[in-house]
Amino acid sequence: MIPNKLRLLWRNMGLGQTRCANCLAPFTPELPSNALDTPKNGPAGAAAPLCPQCSILFTPYKGPRCPHCAVPLQTAPAPCALCRQNPASWDGIAAYGLYQNTLRDALLRLKFGGALFLAPLLGACLLEASCCLPWPDALTAVPQHPVHLRRRGFNQAHELAKALHKLSGIPLQTELLRRHAPHIPQTGLSAAERRRNKHHAFHAPAAAKDMRVWLIDDVMTTGITLSAATHALRAAGAQGIYVLIVARTPLHS
């Protein structure tokens, strides 16, 4: 045990001061109670420490969810009405939180604000969420439309997969999925039309054969994109496809 006097000295001298991985404010992490422990603040610990305010805000959703699409439910985990009608095409799903409040802000800052410094923190959220999934042969991220990629300069799903690869050591295979630009714009299409439009948007090479893959994305809303990517991996012979997302929208859209 570390005496309280030493803790006070550590804090007053600003020893071990770091920056919060979410709000970037400087703070001194709590000294661990055991000298052999490393300071742990937030899901990534020392890799992406969180200040006391942010660590309260970054908490996983632990309530009941639909086991197929991860939408939160009021009752015990069971397939939601939509999944009972139209079962998900992937073999399993894990999500860290809900697409609201702090988590939504962080994902929007990463995607539209270019805040790439948030990737290690959000990658750690993926790692925490993934504990229920079978260990994969590789990670792959949902690719972006080439047009969007050119405009934004980076793919947020790929940045998250890269961060998860660094934390877990699981191989990252970006070439397992390719995406073509859609022929028809998605805007104004019905859900059925969007599904048809996206169905041919992805291609997976023969290298995916017999692989167990974690398919990484930032947010799941309708699941149409993830479903199209899953179909492409399945067509190439992948044996296990598990969707891993940072956040799920709280309602079906």
Ligand SMILES: [Zn+2]
């Ligand atoms: Zn903070």
Ligand SMILES: [Zn+2]
């Ligand atoms: Zn569902």
